[in-house]
Amino acid sequence: MSFQNPVFIPGPTNMPESLRKAVDMPTLDHRSPLFGQILHPALDGVKKVLKSETAKIFIFPSTGTGGWETALTNTLSSGDKILAARNGMFSHRWIDMCQRHGLDVQVVETPWGAGLPADKYEEILKADTNHEIKVVLATHNETATGVRSDIGAVRKALDSAGHPAMLFVDGVSSIASMDFRMDEWGVDVAVTGSQKGFMLPAGLAIVGFSPKAMDALETATLPRTFFDVRDMGKGYANNAYPYTPAVGLLNGLNEACRMLLDEGLENVFARHHRIAEGVRQAVSAWGLELCAVSPDVQSDTVSAIRTPEGFNATDIVTHAANKYGVAFGVGLGEVAGKVFRIGHLGSLTDVMTLSGLATAEMVMVDLGLDIKLGSGVAAAQEYYRNNAV
């Protein structure tokens, strides 16, 4: 009976039937023109999803973490200075990666639950009159805390400071689910993966490089081979890869882009917002709080929900899995045990979401929390029925 309930983890998401079928393809010669007929539309599709006219897209058989490494190793040299804020587990890990590659990270510690401190960035950038900072890192959506930051504001901070640093954005859990504007926001490297907004299995690191980031390839001396975008780009011209590509996933990505663009990106974002808002209505009806400190930073792809003091939020996840066969996300790092997470991105409907909320209610009541069965569901129902398309 497993596999019948939807998952409510913040990725990998539930997959549409058509994407599973696109991925599950027979072997095809990846050195033949047939492969080019998959690769190039996939690259074009990603570019449109990123809302970019000028980016070069590169796709590695890897994950978002490999995308982070691609961003760093192709553009930087040992000792280069980086500016980054730590407001959750994923921003923390990218910072850690920088340090392991010998980069010098100026970390702005930020409360877990808050967004990126654009004003603080501006201050630091203005003070960096020698322009030693080479890159500003920004995690668009902190999957650990359910916090979406304002990337446009980070761009403004750079511009106000007249600072030439590049802007690298982790959009793993935002791209293709929430509005992302690579060109308008002046993003130099955008990073994502296949298993979130693209609704595919994990296995692809997807990155977009701005012309400025492409220029940086020439001077960067961090060692790289697998993640070298020059080798990758050279191959694309000949419908080829520097090694064996994940053809099925690329075929799925091609189809995913078609699905997203057919629905219309703004409709996709509106759908994610509607579903997320229903979840938030339920959380509110339960008398619980989000980890996100204010409405303007609430994520439309994942909600991290604080449980009462003294209660181990991780028990919710374990109990839901064991008793009801439903997967939620645990709290990570600083908020481990304090929050549980409901992922609501990718291939999800209002109806599926209601089953997740109903399950969360049963679990919380089972575990002794003072929650009224049906209360969150009713709040979400009211929202969904009034806001259905």
Added chain:
Amino acid sequence: MSFQNPVFIPGPTNMPESLRKAVDMPTLDHRSPLFGQILHPALDGVKKVLKSETAKIFIFPSTGTGGWETALTNTLSSGDKILAARNGMFSHRWIDMCQRHGLDVQVVETPWGAGLPADKYEEILKADTNHEIKVVLATHNETATGVRSDIGAVRKALDSAGHPAMLFVDGVSSIASMDFRMDEWGVDVAVTGSQKGFMLPAGLAIVGFSPKAMDALETATLPRTFFDVRDMGKGYANNAYPYTPAVGLLNGLNEACRMLLDEGLENVFARHHRIAEGVRQAVSAWGLELCAVSPDVQSDTVSAIRTPEGFNATDIVTHAANKYGVAFGVGLGEVAGKVFRIGHLGSLTDVMTLSGLATAEMVMVDLGLDIKLGSGVAAAQEYYRNNAV
């Protein structure tokens, strides 16, 4: 986004991943021993599911309706007398089929919502002192009204009357979901299909013939070729079919039997009962009534729910499909417009069921019925969390 919500029609049911994969198989030579390795375990599995030691199982590329025709044409001759009760659309259709094949049916009109009238059967059988009645038809579960009848009581009626008529049971929407005891109840022909309790796509008529029914083959003169069980049985001995078998579906049936027997039939029945009871708790919380007139005839595979006078119940089904992408069943025949149906059989979980109930609530509120959002869900949640395995 279609195909993501579960269906709540009373069959075809939601299909487990593993059964879809078992059905979707490459072409295999159906005249080779490989085919026998699929066919024979499938036949054995069905026999166990029917709780029979002595039945011969026959499987046609057809549907339950073809199973009805198989039962009649292999055992009867034009003008033969049949006893049957009409208490819903499916019993009606079987009666109609009898008449179209020139059989003489004595119909006991029975309220739609009531079970089969075993006492009335007994009375008629006792009066038939010449034993002209050759077959008693019994629809185990009336899919149209959500009514399960007591087949054991029908058997007792036959026995009390000392009547030698055969007992043919339509178990299409009961077998493999609710208790069915072919041998204990003295069922002579049991009929079902692939798309209900076996959780497969439609496409197989599955019948079990008792030794007595097998004897009747010799004297029956109704014309038959496609549905002739003698041809079918002859083939089986050589791992063959009289024509091309639906190999993939048979492979799926084999796997379905394995799944059901691994879970344990009593556990399967208990699961269906639990899920159904949650639905009934919700119906009660909504202040609505089932079509089934009393608890002892409530079906564990489908609930037909009466809506208030003056309300067109079919609107619920249309609205649910159009606005929420969820499929319920309409009322049929006498109860068209008066009931809507929630199918809750096959591959379903408590969690999936809650999403169906939540949808039904939104729909009914959208259409102006006086239902409190979350009320039915809460009642079901309370039941499910207290009765989870």
Added chain:
Amino acid sequence: MSFQNPVFIPGPTNMPESLRKAVDMPTLDHRSPLFGQILHPALDGVKKVLKSETAKIFIFPSTGTGGWETALTNTLSSGDKILAARNGMFSHRWIDMCQRHGLDVQVVETPWGAGLPADKYEEILKADTNHEIKVVLATHNETATGVRSDIGAVRKALDSAGHPAMLFVDGVSSIASMDFRMDEWGVDVAVTGSQKGFMLPAGLAIVGFSPKAMDALETATLPRTFFDVRDMGKGYANNAYPYTPAVGLLNGLNEACRMLLDEGLENVFARHHRIAEGVRQAVSAWGLELCAVSPDVQSDTVSAIRTPEGFNATDIVTHAANKYGVAFGVGLGEVAGKVFRIGHLGSLTDVMTLSGLATAEMVMVDLGLDIKLGSGVAAAQEYYRNNAV
């Protein structure tokens, strides 16, 4: 390692990836408009494949044998007179079915290996001045002997005789692989299945009824319910079936028609001819004879190959399966043990065919026949390389 070799049985055929995926679909409400979006294009597609403007198409969850029964029971009454020739196992079986349904068949015994005797038909029809013969049966392609008959000639026989009998054609192993012209040939009922030219799993009986055959529905009194085309037709108007349809197979059929029409029917026929001709070149290089008595009756979908006197041709099939995992067809009925069959219809390429020929050669040498390894392959290679598209 099974399932890796193509099959060379005369149906079910090898299936294209895209059709397997079309068939393997999640459960959909077959009473919803979504179903109509599958059903109606499938019906239209079949009509085009039959080259008919006026036929009504009906599709049953059944097989070609069920299609035969549909043809007979919907148009005829007990005792009606039928004209048919027996020139192989499948024409024999249709005649047998007629007899089992109480029809009076005038059988023209015809050598197995010869085509239908249109001249003999004409003679008999001319002699039937009272027009007692209601239907002429014609097996377009005798799958047992690899013989294709001239249906146009049968039509001419009817016309020359000025006889009003209907013409029923079994096109199970011809339609969608070899030219079939329902309207031009004045076919009244055309019968086929899903598992041959349509390259799908078995499970659909597909029939086309001419206006004249539709008129016959009103007077026919043979009992029928499952195969009643009136019930079926009534449902179609409402996107519905009289019982549960095989939705996945219909979806596959829709896609199969699209594939065939996209390739172009004449190209499909040319492809079958090319592949068949390669096989015939090989047979000739082996020094063997076809069962088909002359080139004009050689089938493009299956070749029945005579083996030398005293040799049991069935051993080839058994040995090929056991030692090489390749499926060929055995001889049936009169030619059992005298021929083995290579099916070459449906989703097949020149390259796949060569592997079948190479296997047949190894098998024949293993079994002591005087065949030169590579000889048939070389003949087919020469043909294929000179006739590739």
Added chain:
Amino acid sequence: MSFQNPVFIPGPTNMPESLRKAVDMPTLDHRSPLFGQILHPALDGVKKVLKSETAKIFIFPSTGTGGWETALTNTLSSGDKILAARNGMFSHRWIDMCQRHGLDVQVVETPWGAGLPADKYEEILKADTNHEIKVVLATHNETATGVRSDIGAVRKALDSAGHPAMLFVDGVSSIASMDFRMDEWGVDVAVTGSQKGFMLPAGLAIVGFSPKAMDALETATLPRTFFDVRDMGKGYANNAYPYTPAVGLLNGLNEACRMLLDEGLENVFARHHRIAEGVRQAVSAWGLELCAVSPDVQSDTVSAIRTPEGFNATDIVTHAANKYGVAFGVGLGEVAGKVFRIGHLGSLTDVMTLSGLATAEMVMVDLGLDIKLGSGVAAAQEYYRNNAV
């Protein structure tokens, strides 16, 4: 009609039905115990396939190239000395990767077509009395030239020299197809991928680390994060990954190991040898030569076939794809245009192989080479029929 012919590239290979189904799975929570039930058996299975009792297995969402990088970055520091031979494109690329990561490679230039020069290695190692060489690289099977080297001999070279350098082996196109003995040969890091002997889609880098290689983790200072085996190993203990795993591929790997071990590794190797030998018989019958300079270095997974002077071997690959829809491999690097390659590893049968040989013959004749149609096929047939299991 595409996807019907098998591919004859030296990986990704043709995939068995059951592995495709294992890979194509619904989303599962990769932080749940369910994931551990996939991961750990997969790790254990790989260990058995490597014939190791002591190796730690790590599996990255990447490819063999990522496996090379994993080997180097986890065990070495900038400036470390490496010994390697260049005898083909893949050994060349691994050397290039070393250099890009700042390692100091002593390259033994070796003819393309020859095996690794164990004697030369021994000489160099003996001369390295200070033990500056940290690692010896060895490409077990040069996919570019169809050359299998003797890893046992390389181990003996190290032992004879009494040299403590580690031995890293690229087994991408050998492991799970040809005999590989990690422990017996004292391999310190073994590298492979999912898309060759494991018969899966590309997308996994699979590495085994000996205890000695594990010790080297502590001192290695090459920067690494994505490919850090310490993070990876830490996660495994908790059924987890340092980032999102490719769950479906891991499930497929688990199933692939089960298939291989059920068949028996020695049987798998024998099967590859048999199929390869048939190909070599064909090459010989054609009067052509292998790139591999002597029988002892002929690969059982890929044959690189030299074409006559003045002929562009790449035309064979292009023509085969365009005219016959069959994929062969082109020559790479030094042997580009001089050889074409037939991959014969993974999920392949004698029968499928014959179709590849038949195609190659047609192509060569089409292109004017002096080849007799059927000649190579006949030679392979003779071999296969005499050596079938």
